Amino acid sequence: MSVGERDPFTGHMTTGHEWNGITELNTPVPRVVILSLIITAALGLVWTVLMPSWPFVTSYFPGVLGIDQRNVVANSVAEAQAERSPWMSSIEDQDFSAILSNPELMRIVRENGRTLFGDNCAACHGHDAKGQRGFPNIAQSPMLWGDSPEAILQTITVGINSTDPNTRVSQMLAFGRDGTLTPPQISQVTSYVQSLSATGSAAPLDKDQVEQGKAVFAANCVACHGKDAKGLTDMGAPNLTDSYWIYGGERQDMYGSIYHGRQGHMPNWGARLSPAAIKILTLYVLDMRKQAVGAGS
Ligand code: HEC
Ligand code: HEC
Known part of the structure; x- marks a missing residue:
């Protein structure tokens, strides 16, 4: 064709x-x-x-x-800032005690703090801030690094074992893995640590073990956990006599902490959140702790 x-x-x-x-x-x-x-x-x-x-x-x-979308965005940002600025500048300028005793500002702190905490912190610490295995209960337990507003703000800003040059640094040594202590010594000191707190195994502890463990503790642990084992905030070392355990309060959990060591990582939020947001979070944590104490007593 x-x-x-x-x-x-x-x-x-x-x-x-x-x-x-x-x-x-x-x-x-x-x-x-x-x-x-x-x-x-x-x-x-x-x-x-x-x-x-x-x-x-x-x-x-x-x-x-x-x-121009740029102008539209710029306008809405300016509007949002104008709406927030009166209380925002109060929170930025006033000191912690003044804000904590101001019901109106605390209402704003709770409202914004809940969102900030849910978005940034709840994944590790839980929505109620009571933590989970490996992540401390920051609503109730004694703070590793002290519970003054300034200490908490600093911890949130620089983090723990984080990438910030000013990070808080802490490490529970691996006494077993590094061979500093023998397994029988770790067993003894575990019994001693168990004897200090109300929690732990229900099985009765061997008195001799506890006594020997006490000596092991005095020789190896007091530098960080303190003579009375109540922790030292300078070292970020926890109180071993209370009922709060980051890594579990059963005998095998404690043994594991002492044998393998522990090194928790808390991000440095100063790199991601504004100083005002970190202040709101600090107030939010303080407020939760105040309510937890109030409810507990
Ligand atoms: C990736 C997990 C993770 C996230 C997300 C996280 N944290 Fe933490 N945080 C930790 C760990 C782990 C520790 C304990 C470190 C240690 O064991 O030494 C900690 C410790 C803390 C402490 C110190 C507790 C003490 O006893 O001194 C505070 C306060 C805290 N976190 C607040 C926050 C806030 C506020 C946020 C949200 C902005 C947040 N954390 C988000 C993992 C996290
Ligand atoms: C160099 C300082 C240092 C020394 C020495 C040290 N610890 Fe620790 N210990 C820590 C720190 C810091 C933590 C918390 C680690 C974390 O949260 O990541 C910790 C955590 C623990 C925990 C877990 C606590 C929990 O809440 O789960 C136990 C148990 C413990 N230490 C027992 C001991 C015993 C027993 C010794 C002595 C054999 C000892 N530590 C020596 C710093 C130390």
Whole structure:
């Protein structure tokens, strides 16, 4: 078949291409497609006249409507800031005790603190801040690094064993793995630690073991946990006489802590949150602790 022949069934011309007796029809592009292309192109052109579009050498055509998403965003940010600024500056400027005794500011702290805590902290510390294995209960337990507002703010800002140059640094040594203590000595000191707290195994402790463990403790542990084992905030070492355990209060948990060591990681939030947000979180944590004490007594 050659060019210009008409297909007898459809009435269309053929292209002249033929493969094994099958010929190709030369059907035109449907009119509706052409029409919609023209309309789209026309609308596109009109849009470039209405909205910011064509680049010039040093600026750009702003569009006859004068709509600029940059201005829209800038305006809404400014609006949100204006709405927040009165209480925001109060929180930024006033000291902790003044804010804590101001019911109106504390209402704002609780509202914003809950969101900030849920977004940033709850994954590790839990929504109620009571922690989980490996992550301390910061709503109730004595703070590793002290529970003054300033100490808590500092911990949240620089983190613990974090990448911040001023990070708080702490490490429970791996007495077993590093061979500092023998397994029997670790067993003894574990019994001693168990004897100090109300929690732990219900099985009665061997008196001799506890006595020997006491000596092991005095020789190896007091530098960080203190003579009375109540912890030293300078070292971030926990109180071993209370009922709060970061890594579990069963005998095998304690044995594991002493054998393998522990080194918790708390991110440095100063790199991610504003100083005001960190202050709100500090107040939020303090407020939870105050309520926990109130409810407990
Ligand atoms: C990736 C997990 C993780 C996240 C997220 C996290 N923390 Fe922590 N945080 C930890 C760990 C682990 C420790 C304890 C470190 C240790 O064992 O020495 C800790 C300790 C703390 C302490 C010190 C507790 C003490 O006893 O001194 C405070 C306060 C704290 N976190 C607050 C926060 C706040 C507020 C946030 C949210 C902005 C947050 N954390 C988010 C893991 C986390
Ligand atoms: C160099 C300081 C240091 C020394 C020495 C040290 N500890 Fe610790 N210990 C820590 C720190 C810091 C933690 C908390 C680690 C963490 O939270 O990641 C800890 C945690 C623990 C825990 C787990 C507490 C919990 O809440 O789960 C136990 C148990 C413990 N130490 C017992 C001992 C015993 C027993 C010795 C002596 C054989 C000892 N430690 C010596 C610093 C020390």
